[in-house]
Amino acid sequence: MQATLGVTPYRIAWRSAILLLVAMLLTGCGVNNLPTYDEQVKSAWSQVENQYQRRADLIPNLVETVKGYARQEQETLTAVIEARSKATSIQVDESILNNPEKLRQFQQAQGELSSALSRLMAVSERYPDLKSNQNFLALQSQLEGTENRIAVARRDFIAAVERYNTEIRTFPGRLWHSLLYSDMDLRENFEATATDADQAPEVSF
Numbered sequence: 001m002q003a004t005l006g007v008t009p010y011r012i013a014w015r016s017a018i019l020l021l022v023a024m025l026l027t028g029c030g031v032n033n034l035p036t037y038d039e040q041v042k043s044a045w046s047q048v049e050n051q052y053q054r055r056a057d058l059i060p061n062l063v064e065t066v067k068g069y070a071r072q073e074q075e076t077l078t079a080v081i082e083a084r085s086k087a088t089s090i091q092v093d094e095s096i097l098n099n100p101e102k103l104r105q106f107q108q109a110q111g112e113l114s115s116a117l118s119r120l121m122a123v124s125e126r127y128p129d130l131k132s133n134q135n136f137l138a139l140q141s142q143l144e145g146t147e148n149r150i151a152v153a154r155r156d157f158i159a160a161v162e163r164y165n166t167e168i169r170t171f172p173g174r175l176w177h178s179l180l181y182s183d184m185d186l187r188e189n190f191e192a193t194a195t196d197a198d199q200a201p202e203v204s205f
Contacts, residue, residue, distance in 0.1 A: 030172050034181045037164040041187055042094055044157040049092055051150040052110060058146065059084045059117070062139045066120060069130035073123045076116075083109070083116040100188040107190060117143070154190055161189045 063077055070077075087109040096102050121140070124130050131137075165186050167173035177184065 030167070031176050031180070033167050033173055034164070034176060034184055037160070037167055038184060041097065041157070041160045041164050044153070044160040045094065045097060047153040048150070048157050051146060051153045052087070052092075055113075055143065055146045055150065056084055056088050058139060058143055062120070062136075062143065065133065065136045065139060066123065066130060069127050069133065069136075070123055076119050076123050080113075080116040080120050083113040087113045097187055098185065103188050104191070114147075158190055161187045165189075 059080060063080055066073070067077055087106075090102070090106050090109055092106060096106060124136070124140075168177050168184070168186055
C-alpha cells in the first residue's frame, strides 16, 4: 500500500513534466508558424488585389481625358479598354492562391494592361495640350503612384509566399506539416510575364 501511494505522486509529477515539455516544444518549435505564414500570404495577396483594383478604377477617367484630346488614337484607347476589361473579368479572391493556372492568367492579363497603359502614355507625347492638362497630370501622378504601390505589394506577396513555402520544406515546419497541416499546399508565386516585368511602367514626363 505504501509503495503504491509512493509511486502515484511520482507518476503524476512525471506526466506533468512530460506534458509541460511537449507544450514547450509545440510553442517553441514553430507549430503555429504555418497557419501564421499562410495568413500573411493571404493578407499580402489582398494588398496586391487592392492596388490592381485602384489602377483599374483610374483607367476610365484617364481614357476619357486622353480621348478629349486625341480621338484619332482610337486603336490605342480601345486596347486599353479591352485590356482593362479582360483584367477585371478574372474572378479574384483567396481561392486563386490554390489555382496556379488561374494565377498565371491573372498575371498575364495584368501584364497586358500594363503594356496597353504604357502605349497610352506614349501617345500623350504627341499632344502638348494633353500633356499640360491638369486633369491628365493628376491622373498620371495617381497612376504612377499606384504602379509603385503594385510593385511593393507584389514584392511583399512574393516574400510572404517564399517564407510560407520554405517553412513547409524545412525542419521543423516539414514535421508539423506532415503531422498537423497536410491539407496546406505549397503556394504558387508571381512570375515575370514580360521583360522587365518587375519594373513599374514609366508614366512620368
